[in-house]
Amino acid sequence: MDEKVVARFWAKVNKDGPVPAHMPHLGRCWVWTAAQNGHGYGQLTVKLIRKSPIKAHHMVLLLERGMDIGGLYALHHCDNRLCVNPDHIFLGTHQDNMDDMVSKGRDRKALGELSSNAKLTAEDVAEIRRGRSSGETVVSLARRFSVSEVAIRDIIFRRTWRHVD
Numbered sequence: 001m002d003e004k005v006v007a008r009f010w011a012k013v014n015k016d017g018p019v020p021a022h023m024p025h026l027g028r029c030w031v032w033t034a035a036q037n038g039h040g041y042g043q044l045t046v047k048l049i050r051k052s053p054i055k056a057h058h059m060v061l062l063l064e065r066g067m068d069i070g071g072l073y074a075l076h077h078c079d080n081r082l083c084v085n086p087d088h089i090f091l092g093t094h095q096d097n098m099d100d101m102v103s104k105g106r107d108r109k110a111l112g113e114l115s116s117n118a119k120l121t122a123e124d125v126a127e128i129r130r131g132r133s134s135g136e137t138v139v140s141l142a143r144r145f146s147v148s149e150v151a152i153r154d155i156i157f158r159r160t161w162r163h164v165d
Contacts, residue, residue: 001063005068009059012044013084020078020088029083032056040081060084061091073097079104111163119147127162137141 019031032042035053042056057074061067064086077096078088093099113121120128128141138156142149154160 002048004040005048006063009044009056010062012042014054017080017083017085020080022079023077026078026088028085029080030060030077030081030085030165031080031087032084035114036082042082042084056084057089058083060086061089075100112161119151120145120155120161122161122164125155125164126153128152 006161012032012034013138014033015028015030017031019028020026034056035043037043037053037055043053044056045051045053045060046059055074057076058069061069061074062106069091072091073094073096074089075092076083076088077090078085081088081090112118112125123144128145131141132152138152140147141152145152
């Protein structure tokens with residue numbers, strides 16, 4: 001590998017990143033500090049390798065382990081998309097990636113509080129429904145729970161949180 005490419009890569013890595021709270025034994029994440037793709041993964045273009053951008057966590061495997069991942073996925077034990085610490089990255093299939101996502105509660109099918117995007121609890125949802133049936137306005141509920149009016153309407157009309165009475 002060209003020394004300039006290697007130096008350029010490591011200049012964009014902060015090895016003093018956070019320690020994953022759910023896996024402190026891993027040690028610190030090495031955080032990519034440059035460009036990101038639309039999904040929040042670090043990326044760079046290395047024309048010596050290919051014309052299109054390469055994900056930073058794929059590049060570190062190539063630099064540190066001489067591994068071209070081919071058709072496999074590079075998954076993060078730490079769940080930090082910007083991490084390029086090779087000790088935090090493992091290879092797997094598409095199914096391994098899906099299983100990892102589900103086991104960590106990041107699948108979009110997770111209901112309510114199990115969803116990684118949840119801003120409310122089941123108790124909040126019950127309170128929103130009680131408040132609305134008592135005459136509280138959608139605007140007032142949205143302000144009180146710091147969510148959008150659309151989110152409140154979706155809860156009231158059971159387009160979301162259907163599993164909560």
